[in-house]
Amino acid sequence: MGMTMTQKILAAHAGLKTVKAGQFIEAELDIVLANDITGPVAIKEFQKMGAESVFDKNKVVLVPDHFTPNKDIKAAEQCKMMREFAVDQKIENYFEVGEMGIEHALLPEKGIVVAGDAVIGADSHTCTYGALGAFATGIGSTDMAAGMARGKAWFKVPSAIKFELIGKPTKWVSGKDVILHIIGMIGVDGALYQSMEFMGPGLKNLSMDDRFTMANMAIEAGAKNGIFLVDDKTMEYMKEHKNKNKAFKKKMKVYEPDKDAVYVETYVIDLSKIRPTVAFPHLPENTRTIDDVGEIRIDQVVIGSCTNGRMEDMKVTAKILKGKKVAKNMRLIIFPGTQNIYLECVKNGYAEIFVKAGAVFSTPTCGPCLGGHMGILAAGERAVATTNRNFVGRMGHVESEIYLASPAVAAASAIAGKIFNPEDL
């Protein structure tokens, strides 16, 4: 019986010839990741386990991104603890505020994850790296601690759903619209315990940034991981983003699903038919196309996060905002994924376009995405966000509302003061 792409990577990391869905395995890990919320808990568990040193100082990655720059004293204490651990354990891949980024934008950019890797991260959106053809999944702090100590994690081998992509998206449609469309179709538990594997001739019409956005939201369909077939674009991206640290040698490996791989279900997605899509409160599955949105007045627009804080997202935002002003009494907050993206925005004039349009251009941080800081909503307020979750209270007050959309829809909405179709600008 053939194996899926995910199953092949897991088999290789478990030292097995074959694995099948439902089997429990223990796999070797290439990267173990945590942030300033999950890291401190993991470090405490690590110590309780009686571990003294991490399994490999090059393979543990710590990124303070959620409540940084430290939003309050408690956050400062948590970051301090993580920093001290990083210094003590000589962890190379610890990124201080000035060189950091939102973890899932940062790791691919720095070449820390490559095709064929097995990655666990104490953050649910670790699945983002599936865009590179890696197996990557979110776990909790105790799993993270065990991973740091032993370089291994237990997994139940997942079955998989295949997404066969065909066609080419229209001008204002991006990876965000595609994944929102899919989640709307299969629901927030549509891929529970399963892999979502993306392939097909339409793949070549999706940029790497599109793919990162889509893999990022696999968890929003309940999936264990999302993964993309490796093609020329992936190879080019990895070449461009090779890790510069000599001590940290990375070898990528391309896995492809067997011809007779078993998929529980196959969906054919025609990218040319997808419309700009918005997820209404309070679940990512409550999607409507832009044509059915109606008149929704908004108070705030947030563009950024590990879902849509990459260069292409900044580019489309700048294109729409250029020479325009955000609506009266509208708050537009733009937070890029990494320091590098921030710098690029400054260099090529996007930063100026943002500020002139009346936006706040923030340092990279998770901040508003999880209702941490830098843009909390009051009762009754509505926001359009390019983030990944619109749960009750996610961005602030329990009576606030979040509408998830692409950067193009979000930027157009900021100008219009209501949810707006970029095609109509």
Add this chain to the structure above:
Amino acid sequence: MGIVFKYGENVDTDVIIPARHLSTSVPAELAKHCMEDIDAEFVNQVKEGDIIVAGKNFGCGSSREHAPIAIKAAGVSCVIAPTFARIFYRNSFNTGLPILECEEAAVKIQAGDEVEVNFKTGEIRNTTKGETYQAEPFPEFISKIIACDGLVNYVKNNL
């Protein structure tokens, strides 16, 4: 034996423990805010041993282990649902919060019912209604982790 608190489908980690309280990882502190965004009265009413019964996909959302930790520290002895989000599922076993998958129990048990759970057999008894439901027993691998009282000890023994 515990009294049941009942919730709907897709209860997410942001309502179990909102991010604004995540600048601490002290269980007792987290417990004070458990479920507050969907049920402000929960923390005032819950007693040691009580049980949460909910709809499908319980615990969806973030990987924060603070969610099962908050539920456990609030005194809850077990969560029953037809399905759990996968990270929450792992985190619960890893941190020692017992959870059971049982569709029938999740449908038939009502808020306020008195329920008794046998973790060895997976049997759930509703003493208020006089009904019994059978949950899936734990997979063997997970039983090993449970036998070690969570992943910390499991690793300690295998380091």
